[in-house]
Amino acid sequence: QSGDERAARIPRYVRVNTLNWPTEEAIKSLISQGFSVSSPFESAKGFAIDEHIPDLLSFSPQTTFHEDPLYKSGKIILQDKASCFPAIVLAPPSTKDAVVIDATSAPGNKTSHLSALMQNNGKLYAFERDKKRFSTLTTMLSRAGCKNVLPLNVDFLTVDPLDSKYEKVTHILLDPSCSGSGIVNRLDHLLEIEIEDESDQEERLRRLAGFQLMMVKHAMRFPGVQRIVYSTCSIHATENEHVVRDVLNSDEAKSGNFSLATSNEVLPQWHRRGLPDELDDPAQASSLVRCLPGEDATNGFFVSCFVRDLSPTRKRK
Numbered sequence: 001q002s003g004d005e006r007a008a009r010i011p012r013y014v015r016v017n018t019l020n021w022p023t024e025e026a027i028k029s030l031i032s033q034g035f036s037v038s039s040p041f042e043s044a045k046g047f048a049i050d051e052h053i054p055d056l057l058s059f060s061p062q063t064t065f066h067e068d069p070l071y072k073s074g075k076i077i078l079q080d081k082a083s084c085f086p087a088i089v090l091a092p093p094s095t096k097d098a099v100v101i102d103a104t105s106a107p108g109n110k111t112s113h114l115s116a117l118m119q120n121n122g123k124l125y126a127f128e129r130d131k132k133r134f135s136t137l138t139t140m141l142s143r144a145g146c147k148n149v150l151p152l153n154v155d156f157l158t159v160d161p162l163d164s165k166y167e168k169v170t171h172i173l174l175d176p177s178c179s180g181s182g183i184v185n186r187l188d189h190l191l192e193i194e195i196e197d198e199s200d201q202e203e204r205l206r207r208l209a210g211f212q213l214m215m216v217k218h219a220m221r222f223p224g225v226q227r228i229v230y231s232t233c234s235i236h237a238t239e240n241e242h243v244v245r246d247v248l249n250s251d252e253a254k255s256g257n258f259s260l261a262t263s264n265e266v267l268p269q270w271h272r273r274g275l276p277d278e279l280d281d282p283a284q285a286s287s288l289v290r291c292l293p294g295e296d297a298t299n300g301f302f303v304s305c306f307v308r309d310l311s312p313t314r315k316r317k
């Protein structure tokens with residue numbers, strides 16, 4: 001399959017931004033524009049309600065919304081289905097005292113998704129290292145009506161986990177730079193990845209994996225953190241299962257009592273799981289989620305979730 005063929009099998013996904021209006025209203029509005037509920041592949045004007053992700057709709061791959069007032073006003077977010085998985089798996093609290101971090105935020109699709117799941121309550125720190133991408137992030141957050149987000153143009157690795165500001169942080173989303181090898185409809189997702197020009201692929205992947213490992217270990221140093229989601233839009237085990245394996249073997253995971261969340265906490269209804277042969281314990285693969293471009297009607301993606309075992313006597317898988 002060529003990249004174009006695989007891209008043609010990926011619907012145009014639209015996440016209704018529930019911070020700005022309810023999904024039922026969005027559906028009514030789309031129907032009044034001539035769309036109808038059917039299959040995204042049946043007709044140019046057909047759309048479906050996603051079976052895995054709440055508030056997600058899928059349209060024919062040719063449908064464009066970039067000039068649509070619904071997109072420009074932040075009522076809908078153009079976000080691939082797989083890229084909605086991390087916020088759902090993180091399941092941030094929506095209470096007034098909730099404190100959550102999005103460690104690598106720009107352009108902000110997952111940040112606004114987290115903010116919506118938190119119903120604009122509590123506080124969501126959104127870090128972004130790159131200045132230009134940070135500016136895209138702030139535009140996107142204000143358009144999406146995210147009022148509980150504090151965007152900061154800061155390198156997450158320089159953030160002191162022991163700073164009292166962060167003592168109540170319980171949930172961290174970590175979606176760092178990766179090779180982007182899972183992205184097939186690149187034009188749509190150009191903003192989500194940092195493309196680096198390097199010929200030595202293996203060396204590049206190893207370098208990215210080293211950085212990704214450092215980021216997850218840093219997240220584990222926040223004293224109150226209970227749940228960390230690590231995701232990539234890569235299909236390479238080096239950036240996915242191998243990073244998970246190295247995290248689990250790290251001093252940070254051991255001293256912090258972190259392990260993988262059980263499979264029933266990580267999108268249990270999703271069929272494609274991690275690669276067993278790439279892990280120390282093949283049984284851990286069931287806790288990991290993968291998406292394969294062309295096969296799963298999404299871009300390639302990987303999601304893992306680390307949880308802190310608060311009772312030292314209870315042992316998770």
Ligand code: SAM
Nearest residue numbers: 104107108109110128129130155156175176177
């Ligand atoms: N989560 C975003 C979304 O869904 O819209 C996409 C994130 S993108 C894959 C990774 C981002 O992390 C890039 O914007 C990159 O500039 C940023 N980044 C990389 N290293 C970082 C660091 N150490 N601290 C903060 N941001 C970082």
